[in-house]
Amino acid sequence: MEVLIEKENKKKNINFRGNVRELLEKLDINPETVIIISNDQVLTEDEKLEGDEKIKILSVVSGG
Amino acid sequence: MKCNLCEKKAVILNPSYCKEHFIDDFEKKVEETIKQFNLFNKNEKILVATSGGKDSLTVLHILKKLGYNVKGLLIDEGIKNYREYTIDDMNEFSKKYDIDFVIKSFEEEYSSTLDDITKKTTLNPCHICGIFRRQLLNKYSKEYDVIATGHNLDDEAQSILMNLLKSQTNLLSRLGPITGLKKDDKFTRRVKPLYLLSEKNIRLYTFLLGLKNTFTECPYSSSSFRNEISIMLNELENENQGTKSNIVNHFLKNQDKIKKIGEKEGSANLCYICNEPSSGKICNACNILKELKLI
Numbered sequence: 473m474e475v476l477i478e479k480e481n482k483k484k485n486i487n488f489r490g491n492v493r494e495l496l497e498k499l500d501i502n503p504e505t506v507i508i509i510s511n512d513q514v515l516t517e518d519e520k521l522e523g524d525e526k527i528k529i530l531s532v533v534s535g536g
Numbered sequence: 537m538k539c540n541l542c543e544k545k546a547v548i549l550n551p552s553y554c555k556e557h558f559i560d561d562f563e564k565k566v567e568e569t570i571k572q573f574n575l576f577n578k579n580e581k582i583l584v585a586t587s588g589g590k591d592s593l594t595v596l597h598i599l600k601k602l603g604y605n606v607k608g609l610l611i612d613e614g615i616k617n618y619r620e621y622t623i624d625d626m627n628e629f630s631k632k633y634d635i636d637f638v639i640k641s642f643e644e645e646y647s648s649t650l651d652d653i654t655k656k657t658t659l660n661p662c663h664i665c666g667i668f669r670r671q672l673l674n675k676y677s678k679e680y681d682v683i684a685t686g687h688n689l690d691d692e693a694q695s696i697l698m699n700l701l702k703s704q705t706n707l708l709s710r711l712g713p714i715t716g717l718k719k720d721d722k723f724t725r726r727v728k729p730l731y732l733l734s735e736k737n738i739r740l741y742t743f744l745l746g747l748k749n750t751f752t753e754c755p756y757s758s759s760s761f762r763n764e765i766s767i768m769l770n771e772l773e774n775e776n777q778g779t780k781s782n783i784v785n786h787f788l789k790n791q792d793k794i795k796k797i798g799e800k801e802g803s804a805n806l807c808y809i810c811n812e813p814s815s816g817k818i819c820n821a822c823n824i825l826k827e828l829k830l831i
Contacts, residue, residue, distance in 0.1 A: 504736060504773045505770050509743070513545075514555075514740065514743065516537060516547065531751055533753075
């Protein structure tokens with residue numbers, strides 16, 4: 473799975489299967505601070521990931 | 537999971553809404569906030585303090601959509617690798633949605649950018665920036681009835697906690713969905729149409745409508761006390777949903793008592809240098825400018 477973390481401007485390739493909430497736990501990201509996108513669609517925390525998706529993790533905090 | 541109101545896929549949980557029902561619910565909440573707190577009406581002229589960030593673009597977009605008379609004011613503090621990008625975002629947004637805005641800068645007003653100022657002082661850049669921005673917003677809003685800002689539920693919960701932790705009752709009394717209630721033609725009333733909307737839902741709204749697709753973060757933001765409080769509040773919210781709303785609702789229930797304490801502690805004067813509202817003889821902005829030998 474390819475994961476782009478917008479705030480850090482980092483792309484990671486990781487082996488993962490589970491739901492969105494578990495992915496965020498694995499990456500140590502608080503779900504309150506992000507929204508998750510795959511194929512331009514918003515994913516909710518309960519959605520299952522098969523492991524071959526391209527995921528974007530957008531930061532909620534603009535800090536400006 | 538499916539939307540609570542139709543068969544489409546949800547984009548948000550608790551409550552579960554699809555894209556269309558989330559957008560509808562979000563805009564209704566802004567409209568309800570405007571009415572609940574009597575922020576402004578359709579005959580009034582509204583100046584939106586805009587940074588080009590998600591919050592102020594959301595305010596501009598919704599107010600225009602609801603038929604209010606809006607214009608944006610962007611303050612260019614002079615922060616390299618940040619402000620130029622948000623000005624680009626703002627220009628693009630302004631053309632796309634036909635919303636007018638003007639830019640006023642620290643450089644033009646104070647002959648110095650925030651980047652330059654931070655090299656000459658040990659004061660927190662967010663503190664200086666906030667003081668100067670408030671002064672310019674007030675100065676350039678005289679012909680408007682209200683200044684609408686993009687302050688949201690997260691901002692307000694953070695401010696309440698920050699002022700409690702620093703025991704600043706006077707500053708606590710200046711919070712709320714509407715400030716500057718005293719009849720005074722020197723001070724433009726400030727209102728917060730996103731007062732009850734969370735930062736996460738605002739980001740979702742801007743993503744779904746394509747209002748803001750680039751990520752911009754002020755390089756000074758990580759140095760602020762607010763940033764520490766924001767991290768802590770998000771951790772609490774994740775463990776106990778509703779924490780931020782509970783803090784703000786508790787404040788609203790006690791706002792009248794808190795306002796009375798604030799009124800006793802500070803009264804409005806005019807700064808003898810710039811003639812803008814001030815709690816002392818010299819306003820905070822002029823105090824800093826004097827210290828920096830800029831006036």
